[in-house]
Amino acid sequence: MEFLTTSEAADYLRLGERKLYELVTVGAIPCSKVTGKWLFPRHELDLWVLSGLARPNGMITAEPPPIVGGSQDDLLEWALRESGSGLASLTEGTARGVDRLLRGEVIAAAVHFHSPAIPDDSADDANVAAVRTMPGLHDAVLVGVVRREQGLLVAPGNPKQLNSLADVLASRAKMAVRQPGAGAQMLLEALLTRAGASPKELRRLEPPCLTGPDLATAIRSGKADCGIAARAAAKSAGLDFVPLLFENFDLLMRQRSYFQPPMQALIGFLREKRLKQRATELSGYDPATSGLIRFAA
Numbered sequence: 001m002e003f004l005t006t007s008e009a010a011d012y013l014r015l016g017e018r019k020l021y022e023l024v025t026v027g028a029i030p031c032s033k034v035t036g037k038w039l040f041p042r043h044e045l046d047l048w049v050l051s052g053l054a055r056p057n058g059m060i061t062a063e064p065p066p067i068v069g070g071s072q073d074d075l076l077e078w079a080l081r082e083s084g085s086g087l088a089s090l091t092e093g094t095a096r097g098v099d100r101l102l103r104g105e106v107i108a109a110a111v112h113f114h115s116p117a118i119p120d121d122s123a124d125d126a127n128v129a130a131v132r133t134m135p136g137l138h139d140a141v142l143v144g145v146v147r148r149e150q151g152l153l154v155a156p157g158n159p160k161q162l163n164s165l166a167d168v169l170a171s172r173a174k175m176a177v178r179q180p181g182a183g184a185q186m187l188l189e190a191l192l193t194r195a196g197a198s199p200k201e202l203r204r205l206e207p208p209c210l211t212g213p214d215l216a217t218a219i220r221s222g223k224a225d226c227g228i229a230a231r232a233a234a235k236s237a238g239l240d241f242v243p244l245l246f247e248n249f250d251l252l253m254r255q256r257s258y259f260q261p262p263m264q265a266l267i268g269f270l271r272e273k274r275l276k277q278r279a280t281e282l283s284g285y286d287p288a289t290s291g292l293i294r295f296a297a
Helices: 004-011 017-025 042-051 074-082 095-104 120-132 164-169 183-195 212-220 229-235 262-271 274-282
Strands: 032-034 037-041 068-070 088-091 108-112 140-154 175-179 203-209 225-228 239-253 293-296
Touching: 004 017, 004 037, 004 042, 017 095, 037 042, 037 212, 042 212, 042 293, 068 095, 074 088, 074 140, 074 229, 074 262, 074 274, 095 108, 095 239, 120 140, 120 239, 120 293, 140 212, 140 229, 140 262, 164 183, 175 183, 175 212, 203 212, 212 225, 212 229, 225 229, 229 239, 229 274, 262 274
Parallel strands: 068 088, 068 108, 175 203, 175 225
Antiparallel strands: 032 037, 108 239, 140 225, 140 239, 140 293
């Protein structure tokens, strides 16, 4: 992230330094004081300017409802409650969340994309790469929620000794899957492609599970032998967990939504110590990206 000094920020915004200091004094502009000097994140300044953009009559876009769509996550749901943001959640998977965001039906979508074209060692950029190519999101902002661990959920004791996707295929274990467009399903499909295998080779539990906790319940009840979900879902259900990789779990929104009070309340909370403590309690989370802008169009 690029930071500007006071004089650089004033030039960038075409304001006098005195006016800039007035905005700083009343807390009206994004900035941070480091060793006695004010610094201004350039991405945040861009969003601040765009948040006040005036539009002619007939071009005013209705504000989306205070709902976060997209993927389910235990830590995010806790943060929505504890932050006092007033934001509700609608968990239908990554792709459906993005669809609702494009239609203006949610203020943000929780996303985690995967693609066979992006290897595991480039997983940091999977969400950014997906957002860059989305039509209709020229004003996208991607805010980090957390990095989280995804893996195989298996019964306690791992009775079938399933330690990889190859073991699942070889043993013909019954696998609980997610609906098309869910991030965990994208991950499964990417892993199958990299292994040179077809989804038809899986012995699948039908119908698909709509959330990670639903998938964990299917395994806990014996309806399935395994499935892909976050470590937190395994811990909550008392299941064993075979780690596969860490992924970025982010909030996707439009620039005008970033500065809305409910979203600012949530983003501010993501940076707090309480969030980091809760992440440790739930397990399988790395809060290094929590509350940070990871991409801005």
